[in-house]
Amino acid sequence: MASTPFEETTLEPARAATLPDRPYTLTAKLAAEAFGAFVLVFGGLGIALFAGGGNTTSIPVGLGLGLAMMVAVIAVGRVSGGHFNPAITLGSAIAGRTKWKLVLPYIVVQVVGAALAAVVLFLVLKSYPQISSVDKVFSSLANGFDDHSPSKFPLSGALLVEVVTTAVFVGVLLASTSARANKALAPVGVGLTFAVLVQVALPITNASLNPARSTAVVFFAEGFAAQQLWLFWVAPLLGGAIAGLVARFFTAEPVSDARYATAEAAEEPAAAEDVPAAADVPAAAAGSGAAAPEQQEPAARDDREARDFFDNPKA
Template sequence: MTTDVAAPTPVKAPAEFSVVAKLVAEAFGTFLLAYAGLGVALFSSPSSAPIPTPFAVGLSIAVGIAAVGHVSGGHFNPAVTLGLAVAGRTNWRLVPGYIASQLVGGLVGTLILWVTIRTLPSLSSGNSSQTIFTQLSNGFDDLSPSKFPMAAGLLAEVVATAAFVAVILFVTSKRAVKGMAPWAIGLGLAILVQAIAPITNASLNPARSTATAVFAQGNAFGQLWLFWVAPLLGAVLTGLIFRGFGSPDELHGATAGGVEDLTAEATRDDGTRVSETAVAVADAEQGRAAARPTEGGEASGAAAAPEEPGREEAGREEAGRAPERTAEDDAREFFDKDR
């Protein structure tokens, strides 16, 4: 008589959000950045709204990631999307749609600010509103807050964006502290914006630069190219470094929201596309079922093989021997000792 052991309940992989939901989430997050972050820069004063502009920009990103990061990954920035794709954290098929959604979200947020400014009688003329958005836009030479040249602006934007993408990649690593990603990313952005604001008015985001340049004077739009080239270049450099030296199991392992990347897909034998998480769960369950003893006391799918002489003693000696430690084991123990 055998005792049946109840099979463990399979863990259902979370359903992947549709592409439309991801695009809407990216548009919403970029809208929040443009409307809230740039709105503080436009309307705040130390007496009525004492939040500094860099902190408001970083806080808007953190809130956006916490709100919809589980849907799309919470990029809200074409440079971040490209950098994560190069690093292997985002599927390339999503990159064009993400960038288009980010541009739309940023333009809508800035359009609302522009309409709000035009309601003031003293600022109802087109020249006045354009002047305000020119001061809010990114630039170099005469449009730089401290009159820095183009070379300084290019260097500052490349380095700052590379550092920002590095923060995102590290804080969303599988070994990172869970739940800290939105706030670490937001605070990191706030620090970097504060650092280079006197040089270029701090872009780090082509969608943000485009959103303000559209409503600014022509010279601001003429300098927009730098605020596409520099952030994208910095993001690609960081992505390549991470791809070359990062752990292979980090590929498609996390998103900017600090959750599992549900955009990575695999294909079943019947052609059905499912998430890699679902495939891993199914494979693990199939392995447990194959190893479970049947009523005859044998493992399913295999016949019992006769024991070779001396094999049982050798097995006991092997089981009592401690496994050899490697340098990788020592490193893992060092990083995991406090977890």
């Protein structure tokens, strides 16, 4: 019986399991980070911009940002690790889960993706004739302290809340994506944690927890946003670094660049001279029922797949 087009493009589970496990390219990783940052800023700040006006169907800003983070991680977390935030990138690098050579490129594309989202929101606001001063509208989204804090919190309070909330957020993310965690629930845990922490920091600093998000708003806000931007790089990065150090200290296995080399080497087929011939296998091993090297390969693959988003060679 002839197969339908759908059946012709459907892989059987046994065949799918034999497909090569190739790592993602750097271009794919950077595109995923830019896309995730765009979704996070466009969704979260878009809700904050248009939640007023008597719109009773709008959701809280914190929940909106948490949902945006959740769906972005679900969509592309497997590709790049689901950072979308320089603080997460720094924390995961310190924890030994992200290669240091990726840190700067990740941060650059995160800022670019967030800025593109701000550009779209800016153009939408400019098209609305009832808004005479777009910079004042964007200033309501900017992070600040002292007179520019929503509740007039001083620098010390703003610094403390940004460090603590970012450290908790990055710590939860690193823990929920660890090798022994249930990764199926990781996006939900990360998103809900982000939503709660944003809601805590909103009345104090307008909730940054993400330098890329803070930088994106600065391009279209009033001058104070650029003057106070330094705090919303220093505090989140410090919080992410603290979380990374704690994760590295409590990790169950040593972290080093050698782990990445080992994982990537496992992706490459063994050379012919490296495969032992049947005659080279000791008779005792054969008689004891021990699995042959090729029979042990699935266990090694399972070990690699048990790594978290950041340890996975594909990411």
